[in-house]
Amino acid sequence: MGMTIPKEYGGLGASFYDCALVIEEIAKACTLTARIVVEANMGGISAVMAYGTHEQKAFCAPIVLAGDKPAICITEPDAGSAATEMQTTARKSGDRYILNGTKHWITGGGVSKLHLVFARVLDENGNEEGIGGFIVHHDPDARIEPKGFEVVRRERTMGLCGMPEAELKFSDLEVGEAFLLRPSAGLKRSFAQLMEAYNSQRVGAGTIAMGVAAGALDRAKDYLKMREQFGRPLAEFQGLQWMVADMDASVHASRLMLREAAKTAQVSATGFPDMMMAARAKLFASEAAIKVVNDALQMFGARGYGDQEPLERMYRDVRMFTIGGGTAQILRTQVAGNLLDIKTPQTREGYVDAADIGSVRAVGE
Amino acid sequence: MLAEKVNLYQELAKELAKEFAPKAAHWDETRTYCHENIKSLVKARFDGHDYSQGIRGPGGFIL
Numbered sequence: 001m002g003m004t005i006p007k008e009y010g011g012l013g014a015s016f017y018d019c020a021l022v023i024e025e026i027a028k029a030c031t032l033t034a035r036i037v038v039e040a041n042m043g044g045i046s047a048v049m050a051y052g053t054h055e056q057k058a059f060c061a062p063i064v065l066a067g068d069k070p071a072i073c074i075t076e077p078d079a080g081s082a083a084t085e086m087q088t089t090a091r092k093s094g095d096r097y098i099l100n101g102t103k104h105w106i107t108g109g110g111v112s113k114l115h116l117v118f119a120r121v122l123d124e125n126g127n128e129e130g131i132g133g134f135i136v137h138h139d140p141d142a143r144i145e146p147k148g149f150e151v152v153r154r155e156r157t158m159g160l161c162g163m164p165e166a167e168l169k170f171s172d173l174e175v176g177e178a179f180l181l182r183p184s185a186g187l188k189r190s191f192a193q194l195m196e197a198y199n200s201q202r203v204g205a206g207t208i209a210m211g212v213a214a215g216a217l218d219r220a221k222d223y224l225k226m227r228e229q230f231g232r233p234l235a236e237f238q239g240l241q242w243m244v245a246d247m248d249a250s251v252h253a254s255r256l257m258l259r260e261a262a263k264t265a266q267v268s269a270t271g272f273p274d275m276m277m278a279a280r281a282k283l284f285a286s287e288a289a290i291k292v293v294n295d296a297l298q299m300f301g302a303r304g305y306g307d308q309e310p311l312e313r314m315y316r317d318v319r320m321f322t323i324g325g326g327t328a329q330i331l332r333t334q335v336a337g338n339l340l341d342i343k344t345p346q347t348r349e350g351y352v353d354a355a356d357i358g359s360v361r362a363v364g365e
Numbered sequence: 366m367l368a369e370k371v372n373l374y375q376e377l378a379k380e381l382a383k384e385f386a387p388k389a390a391h392w393d394e395t396r397t398y399c400h401e402n403i404k405s406l407v408k409a410r411f412d413g414h415d416y417s418q419g420i421r422g423p424g425g426f427i428l
């Protein structure tokens with residue numbers, strides 16, 4: 001917990017690369033715990049450590065180091081992949097902001113104490129200033145229950161069943177001005193800058209998927225050598241040999257892409273993994289992992305389909321990673337935008353050159 | 366195969382994974398959050414080692 005938090009705030013000052021190595025090992029054993037490791041080191045907390053004031057860092061670090069998994073609150077009922085269409089507002093009122101809105105599919109909602117809530121920031125006259133991130137502390141066990149903060153309900157999920165996915169509602173929730181994260185680019189560019197932190201989360205999520213796949217592959221290899229049919233071990237059947245070779249190639253390629261992306265954080269200006277590499281790695285790893293786990297389950301036959309083995313759980317768990325933290329489709333769109341040097345997704349107004357956001361021209365011109 | 370430098374964070378994670386694996390089905394079946402595992406993660410960090418500087422020698426970890 002908090003291994004990437006700088007040493008001056010009590011952490012270990014570890015790199016995202018080191019963290020990825022840990023996540024892989026934990027994911028082989030328990031997807032749920034690996035998810036917690038990701039969110040206690042990447043995503044929301046890494047945004048605070050990169051862009052926060054000294055006071056914000058000093059406030060958040062001890063909470064995470066004591067075992068909290070912060071919740072990053074972006075998704076809304078009408079703003080999923082189109083995150084910038086969010087409706088939650090934070091209106092300035094004296095030395096505080098008043099938050100109103102609903103967030104859903106909030107990972108850890110109800111158990112997380114720290115929340116990084118994204119909202120449209122309005123000045124006292126209601127003029128929009130950009131999208132900002134607000135640090136909200138909610139800890140009923142310590143009787144920290146800010147008025148206007150409500151955990152509405154928990155979703156029932158296919159996998160990662162121990163992790164709450166909740167709907168949160170903010171009704172005139174007051175947050176002190178000191179808890180607004182203000183990246184150096186200012187509020188107008190705040191969302192884009194805060195989302196740089198999400199590139200680390202994507203490397204983390206992809207690494208969980210890869211780790212689960214690596215765990216499934218390990219189990220499949222053992223089973224092929226142990227299980228006998230038609231008088232010989234399954235390992236001697238060429239059809240299964242080729243499957244296991246393909247599984248290994250997929251896991252290894254995923255691992256290399258994810259580690260390459262993680263390493264870019266050590267040389268990038270932002271301190272976070274490169275957006276393109278993170279998107280590409282998570283896309284590849286998450287899709288590969290579903291196939292690898294599915295193939296491992298197939299090798300176990302009926303035994304894999306039942307709950308005697310962990311493969312059916314691993315299959316349910318790993319299915320999430322082409323959805324959460326950027327769907328495979330959104331990641332493809334980002335990768336394509338980078339490759340083609342255009343702003344994506346396209347809009348009905350035409351397309352925009354990434355290098356010249358101001359010049360909009362109609363498609364086909 | 367090329368030898369990779371041993372990363373002590375990774376080695377520690379492998380040890381923790383042995384503790385976490387038998388309980389993974391429980392969290393899934395009961396839909397409960399793994400507070401117990403978090404205590405182990407917090408405790409591991411408080412071991413006080415500077416894992417990033419570690420190398421493994423023949424007699425174990427040299428820190």
